[in-house]
Every structure is written in C-alpha cells, then in structure tokens.
Amino acid sequence: MATSFGKNAVESPEPVKAEVKGTIPSWLQGTLLRNGPGIFSVGDTSYEHFFDGMAIMHSFAFKDGEMTHRSRFLRSDTYKANMDSNRIVVSEMGTMAYPDPSKNFIFKAITFLNHTVPDFTDNGASNFIRYGNDVFATSETNYIRKIDPVTLETQDKVDYMKYLPVNLVSSHPHYDKEGNTYNMGTSIAEKGKTKYILFKVPAVSQTDKNKNVPALKNVEVICTLPCRSLLTPSYYHSFGITENYFIFIEQPLKLDILKMATAYMRGVNWASCLKFSPEENTLIHLIDRKTGKEVETKYYTGSMVVYHHVNAYEEDGHVVFDVIAYKDNSLYNMFYLSKLRENLELDDSYSRPKYKRFVLPVRSDKGIAVGEDLVKLKHTSASAVKEKEGKLMCQAEVLCEGFELPRLNYDINGKKHRYIYGSFVEDSALSREVTSSVVF
Ligand SMILES: CC(C)=CCC/C(C)=C/C=C/C(C)=C/C=C/C(C)=C/C=C/C=C(C)/C=C/C=C(C)/C=C/C1=C(C)CCCC1(C)C
Numbered sequence: 001m002a003t004s005f006g007k008n009a010v011e012s013p014e015p016v017k018a019e020v021k022g023t024i025p026s027w028l029q030g031t032l033l034r035n036g037p038g039i040f041s042v043g044d045t046s047y048e049h050f051f052d053g054m055a056i057m058h059s060f061a062f063k064d065g066e067m068t069h070r071s072r073f074l075r076s077d078t079y080k081a082n083m084d085s086n087r088i089v090v091s092e093m094g095t096m097a098y099p100d101p102s103k104n105f106i107f108k109a110i111t112f113l114n115h116t117v118p119d120f121t122d123n124g125a126s127n128f129i130r131y132g133n134d135v136f137a138t139s140e141t142n143y144i145r146k147i148d149p150v151t152l153e154t155q156d157k158v159d160y161m162k163y164l165p166v167n168l169v170s171s172h173p174h175y176d177k178e179g180n181t182y183n184m185g186t187s188i189a190e191k192g193k194t195k196y197i198l199f200k201v202p203a204v205s206q207t208d209k210n211k212n213v214p215a216l217k218n219v220e221v222i223c224t225l226p227c228r229s230l231l232t233p234s235y236y237h238s239f240g241i242t243e244n245y246f247i248f249i250e251q252p253l254k255l256d257i258l259k260m261a262t263a264y265m266r267g268v269n270w271a272s273c274l275k276f277s278p279e280e281n282t283l284i285h286l287i288d289r290k291t292g293k294e295v296e297t298k299y300y301t302g303s304m305v306v307y308h309h310v311n312a313y314e315e316d317g318h319v320v321f322d323v324i325a326y327k328d329n330s331l332y333n334m335f336y337l338s339k340l341r342e343n344l345e346l347d348d349s350y351s352r353p354k355y356k357r358f359v360l361p362v363r364s365d366k367g368i369a370v371g372e373d374l375v376k377l378k379h380t381s382a383s384a385v386k387e388k389e390g391k392l393m394c395q396a397e398v399l400c401e402g403f404e405l406p407r408l409n410y411d412i413n414g415k416k417h418r419y420i421y422g423s424f425v426e427d428s429a430l431s432r433e434v435t436s437s438v439v440f
C-alpha cells in the first residue's frame with residue numbers, strides 16, 4: 001500500500017467477474033460504490049496532496065454468489081480541462097493551479113478579480129451522495145456530478161448554489177428510512193453573513209418522478225446557524241444525527257475567508273487558509289430536528305479536530321455521540337504526497353486519532369449548582385459540568401486510540417449501537433491497516 005500513493009490508477013470500465021475464494025452468501029445482493037483520488041499527475045504537473053487526486057469510482061456488484069467489478073474516472077469539467085491542456089489547470093484544496101503558469105502576479109490579480117468568489121472544482125473524489133433517486137460524486141464544493149450507478153458514467157454537473165446558498169457542503173450526509181437526505185453546508189458572506197445551513201432533500205414523490213424533477217429542487221432549509229466569527233467559519237467533515245437531534249461541532253479549525261480571497265493571487269493553496277487555534281474551545285450545537293431550533297443549553301469542550309462522526313443516539317434524557325478526534329490538524333499534512341513518498345512512518349509529530357464519546361444532558365440545568373456534572377448515565381465516564389446558567393463544559397470518555405474511518409450498520413444509525421467497524425492505525429511500518437471491529 002505504501003508505494004501506491006501518488007501513482008495514477010488505471011480504469012477498468014468493462015465489468016469483470018471476480019475470482020471467488022470460498023463462497024459469497026446468496027443473500028448478499030446489491031452494489032457497493034466507492035470513490036477516491038486516482039490520478040495524481042497530468043503531463044509534467046502533479047498534485048501536491050493525496051486528497052487532490054482526480055476521482056476514480058469503483059463498483060462492486062454482488063449477485064447470486066458472484067461479484068462483478070468495474071471502475072471509471074469521473075469525467076468532471078476538472079478532468080476534461082486538465083486532460084485537454086495535458087497539465088493540471090484546476091485548483092484543488094492542496095494544489096493551487098494556474099491556467100497559464102508563465103503569467104505574472106499582475107495577470108493573476110486581474111484573473112482573480114474577474115471572479116472574486118473562486119469557482120471551485122467539480123472533482124468529486126471524496127464520496128457519493130444520494131439525493132432522491134440520483135447518485136452524485138462529491139467532494140466538499142458547491143459542484144457535484146450525477147453518475148450512473150450501474151455503468152459509472154458521468155452525467156450532469158449540479159451546482160448547489162442554484163438551489164441553496166452554500167459554497168462548501170459536507171460529503172457525509174445522513175439518510176432516513178423514507179429516503180430523505182440530510183446534509184449541511186457553509187454559506188460564505190452571503191448578504192454579508194457567514195452561516196451554516198442544515199438542509200433536507202426530500203425523497204422524490206411519484207408526481208415529481210414522472211416529471212423528472214431533480215430532488216434538490218425541493219430542498220428545505222431545516223436550520224441556519226450563524227458562525228461564531230463572521231470571517232472564520234469552522235471546517236467540518238461530517239455531523240451527527242439521532243432520532244430527534246442533529247449534532248454539529250463548531251471546532252477551532254477554521255477557514256480564513258480573507259486569506260481565501262487572496263490565495264490565488266498569493267500563489268498558495270486553499271488548505272493554507274485553514275487555521276487551527278488550539279487556544280480556542282469547541283462549541284457543540286444540538287439542534288431539534290422537529291423545530292429546527294437549537295436547544296437552549298450551550299455545550300463546550302476543549303479544542304479538537306474532528307473529521308468523522310461515528311454514531312449518535314439518545315438515552316435517558318442525554319444525547320450520546322461518538323467521534324474520532326485529533327488534538328490538532330497534523331493529519332491533513334500527513335497526506336501531502338511529498339510526505340507520503342518520503343516517509344510512511346507515523347512519527348510523534350502526528351496526532352493519533354482518539355475515539356471519543358461525548359454525552360450531552362438535554363434536561364434544563366435550572367436549580368443545579370455550578371460545578372455539578374449533569375451526566376447521569378452509569379456506563380460512561382463522559383461528563384458535562386455546569387459552568388454557569390445554560391453553559392455546560394463537556395469532557396469526553398476516550399474509548400480507544402488509533403481507530404479511524406468508522407462505519408456502522410446504517411440500519412441502526414442514530415440508535416444505540418454495539419458494533420463499529422473501521423481501521424486501526426498501527427504505528428509500526430510493518431503491520432498497518434488492519435481492518436477491525438470494535439465492540440462497546
Ligand atoms: C479550503 C476549503 C475547505 C475549500 C476549498 C474548496 C475545495 C477544493 C474543497 C475540497 C475539499 C475536499 C476535497 C475535502 C476532502 C476531505 C477528505 C477526503 C477528508 C478525509 C479525511 C480522512 C481521514 C480522517 C483519514 C484518516 C486516515 C488515517 C488516520 C489513515 C492512516 C493510515 C493507514 C490506515 C494505513 C497506512 C498508513 C496511514 C497512516 C496512512
């Protein structure tokens with residue numbers, strides 16, 4: 001695995017039957033779609049970061065004890081522009097690219113002023129999202145690409161901004177049993193305000209299906225949250241959901257909008273506009289799904305960086321939620337291709353992922369003394385101590401270390417779980433990436 005980072009993948013669009021050792025149970029039917037970076041260099045140019053790579057999509061179709069694989073590159077506008085120029089001309093999070101590298105600062109300034117809000121990439125290499133009956137390849141920009149989930153062919157380019165003012169959107173939405181999708185995005189400086197928007201894309205009704213109306217057309221805003229600071233919205237990669245609540249972590253890893261506005265001119269990548277402030281705390285938002293309102297209590301915890309929520313559930317007047325947390329943002333730097341090529345040892349400069357469980361008491365703290373812990377669950381050492389009226393300081397329980405890329409049986413998403421699956425990140429060069437399950 002170590003040598004494959006940064007090497008261009010080869011697509012294999014024709015279905016190929018896998019050679020099966022043992023047997024695939026006959027009840028296992030359906031298709032697993034996976035997405036990720038696959039092309040890292042074009043002509044003489046290369047991306048700087050692993051997450052920048054152009055998307056390759058994989059499909060694993062299980063039927064009657066057999067598995068068929070195929071893969072295809074996403075034919076995004078980014079892909080087409082790069083291939084046509086035989087070099088990378090579209091910027092990604094970790095690579096700032098210029099249409100003509102021979103042009104000077106003044107030229108860059110003029111090109112930049114022509115589009116003050118940067119036009120982001122449509123290289124959806126992070127995940128797939130389902131809205132209604134459609135499947136989209138997505139990263140975290142306002143552009144997603146519809147794909148054919150059977151052939152993996154690339155279809156329409158969709159701009160969220162046509163339906164909702166969001167410049168950045170999470171690549172890890174949630175779904176309910178009725179086929180509705182819940183997701184959130186950040187609206188940057190729209191009407192002078194920067195805010196987070198939680199939205200719902202309803203399942204497609206029969207009439208809309210007949211009329212071919214895209215599901216996003218019926219998008220509903222559930223809740224709008226102002227950013228703690230106007231010019232520095234927090235970065236987030238996922239959020240939590242329970243039967244009655246959404247959980248959103250406003251963490252001190254923040255996007256500096258003013259830096260972003262000049263990044264192109266200064267010749268630096270978008271990632272350099274992300275700043276982690278360890279001296280700041282983290283604000284945890286708990287939003288009532290029915291009313292779209294935040295609960296009155298304010299929940300805080302120390303500084304941390306979270307990419308992945310694991311699961312969340314309600315228990316006896318508490319919201320329990322699990323995340324994979326880091327003490328800083330060194331994880332992102334670990335994935336620069338220069339670093340991956342030179343050294344795959346996990347040295348001490350990288351923060352190790354911690355599986356943290358937070359517990360948010362939902363009942364009122366009226367009449368409770370300052371300094372008292374409001375968590376009444378017996379099975380956890382997580383606490384939420386009253387600091388003053390309406391303000392709780394939360395301390396997580398650490399369940400294990402070195403565990404990332406969490407998955408669960410989605411049928412129990414939002415409900416109390418027993419099993420979580422993921423990867424243990426060992427710090428020995430020899431025994432990495434052991435896929436494991438954890439029982440709690
Ligand atoms: C400035 C901004 C915001 C916008 C500009 C617009 C734009 C272009 C946005 C694009 C955004 C994109 C493309 C975001 C992508 C975010 C991703 C992919 C996050 C992945 C998290 C992955 C995580 C946490 C993975 C953790 C993996 C670990 C710890 C793996 C460890 C390991 C294993 C398992 C075995 C090998 C060894 C190793 C140590 C690598």
Ligand SMILES: [Fe+2]
Nearest residue numbers: 172237307308
């Ligand atoms: Fe992710």
